[in-house]
Amino acid sequence: MTDHTGTTADDDAREDMTNPLERKVVTAILYAVDVGDRLRLIELMEPLHPADIADLLEQINAFDRMRLIKLYDREFDGEILTELDESIREEVIRTLNPEVLADAVRELDSDDVVDLLEDLDEAQQEAILDVLEDSDRVAVEQSLTYPEYSAGRLMQREVVMAPEHWTVGEAIDYLRRTEDLPEQFYHIVLVDPKLRPVGNVTLGKLMSSRREVALASLLEETFHVIPVTRPESEVAYAFNQYHLISAPVVDENDRLVGVITIDDAMAVLDEEHEEDILRLAGVGEESRLSDSVLETTRQRFPWLAVNLVTAVLASLVIAQFEAAITQVVALAVLMPIVASMGGNAGTQALTVAVRALATRDLTGSNVWRVIGREVMVGLVNGLAFALVMGLVGIFWFGSPALGGVIAAAMVINLVVAGLAGIVVPVVLDKLRVDPALASGAFVTTVTDVVGFFAFLGLAVLVLL
Template sequence: MSETVEETAGATVARDAGSHDDGLNRETVERVLAAVEADDHDALVEILDELHPADIADLLEQVSRSERKALITLWGVQLDGAVLSELEERVRDEIVAELPDHVLIQALQELETDDVVYLAEDMDEPQQERILRALDDVDRAAVERSLKYEDYSAGRLMQTEVVVAPEHWTVGNAIDFLRNEEWLPESFYDLIIVSPQMHPIGTVSLGRLMGSARKTRLRELMNEDFRTFRVDQSQEDVAYAFNKYHLISAPVVDADGRLAGVITIDDAMEALEEETEEDLRLLAGVGDEELSDGVFTIARARFVWLVVNLMTAIVAASVIGFFSETIQMHVALASLMPIVASMGGNAGTQTLTVAARALATRKLTASNMTRVIGREGIVGLLNGIGFAVVMGTLSALYFSDHVIGLVIGLAIIGNMVVAGFAGVLVPIGLEKLGVDPALASGTFVTTMTDVFGFFAFLGLATLVLM
């Protein structure tokens, strides 16, 4: 079970020696807004200088649109580019669209290419062109190359700043080279050893390099058992492999196997959170809305998902309509039928959540699929029998009618077995069709349990009671 959260807004973190910024708290937000209100540029810069770019981004997301605009205007050319790459998409787009070109260009200058790509991909065509033109030639070429790769691919995720060395170098050569290099990437943990054709053939971690004698050849130190990704692999694959194999950085190669860039664990960690978050949202029927989105954007996005739900609810309702005579004769059925449907729906959602995650984390594979499906059926049966006894007894006693107890008991058993199978077969089926197994699974499963639940309960009741 989880720990309770002590406070909000990151204020719990880093209160010790060495942690000079204390995260974002309400008081800081108020001090910033007061400086903006007073149009006091120096006070604003002084407060923002103390904050981590991620905290400034949080702040910008939490204030209102007009406050945000005033803050950005007052901050002016001192705007820190790193803040832009920390923002959620909607706020970032809003700010980027309004920034004067010279401010934006200066902000981008300090960023690594993966962050520039991340910002440039959402700009409109003319703005993107103006901005890219202002970058130096090497950076522009790198950004343009990355933009050619698909969204959410390894090519988009990688940074193109890599540190490479030939295998015949010694540790001394490498260290001297690094010392003379004016500019080293910020996240940099491995030296990539390349062949003359620029194929990665090994990696040497900085720790290893550091711990070895100057005259040792890199060839002797290098780890040949490393993992590479192709530029067109999905970021989901990348995140999965980083997490599973505890990778810190990994080379990315193009179609010819030549080194194109490197992905580091911090990018993979972000991708992992993005993918898990997406599953969680898809299971609940929400898209990629953000907390700062406006009322209409959110209402529209959720409306679409609710339409699907409405249609399935109408199907379930028409099953009920089919048995209206029975209900009229035995009105107790009307109160009991939602219980049958609800137990099935919840049992189905439980199974579904476990199955969708097991597919996403690749724990559910061809090797254990039959066993897992069978097990879900048996779990459904066992719990079905348990709740049939409980609910059958309660209903028989309450309505002084053992037949009604029998009917609801049988319907619950049947519906919970259906829930078990539907919960695991629906996501497996969706994956086989090439669809994300979390997508709309919930609606499919609860439609099945609603329809089956109402049908079994009211059908049995009609047979037995009428």
């Protein structure tokens, strides 16, 4: 079998890729905007999906964006708005002709309108709510009463349901009679007389069963009901863990109020991951490529300020050993190595721990085993690099004692890095502080301080 696995698909990834926003296309579109050729612009935009148009608007600069939107005018599709990054959504909404905006918003499903409204200021929210029909407006306002980032905000209110005692035939006749079914639906939700969901029947099962079969006999095995206040991150986790396609949402009385589908869950999962990566790197989680210089500076400044405090702490440790450094200047040359190795080892351990906490793989059942593992990994890697650095000390500086000091400091700091890398995120998680956000600063402080102190302290004991 092994001969089958020789090639991997990544090799020719890009040749194969059809990129709708090729450089050529973007250039042609911007040229059409420059010369004000509306027909040509519409022609060029026609093959693009609203998601691609949103990407295009994010990639070009603000001036081109404004001119493009003005020229495109009433071709502007509501779905483009829902696909746009929040950072430029407000700007685009302000640019749009009010009539075009009204048409665009009226096309959207209620959950998309909610998503749109969440990030706008009050005046803009009112402007959009005003163009909705009364029933839509009520639905949207109702959704906005649920907490931000909850299932209630994520769900769509349009649900296809049936009484639990119906047969396949009754359900099919009902579907055929009903005028305004949702655009996409995958299940019929069976409900009891109090409107509490009791199970899902897939459309596939419905289509392939005889008319007289009871719906209740066709229920899917996996059935998850989601409370309306559940955080969207947990909703995404459940969809991913249990391979759900859609799940009913219930209010505090267990009554069916909406349904969440996998595409919404996938979008949440995508955002959560993005936030985790950006938080781990100390970048504001809302960071976008289209943010301005000032906005970006503002997002990154706090993390750099935290790092400055950490670095100054480390400097205070070094300052205690000024006399030693004046006598053996090699200490100053070698000391950043110990701190840097510790910082990297700590980051490795904490990244694994933060991810495992997010995916619920790190629990009370295995936390001690994982702590033990990290310490052992730190010890083994520490010994390996101690050997290397010992040799560097001997051959570069001709001092076996200096080699011994840096080797011992390396072992100490890598063990501490492994320990801090797992303990800090676990403790932060217990304290309900997001470990992705805060672990890095703590762990680096520990490895910097311990790294400098162990190396310089041992040097004073052994060399002076």
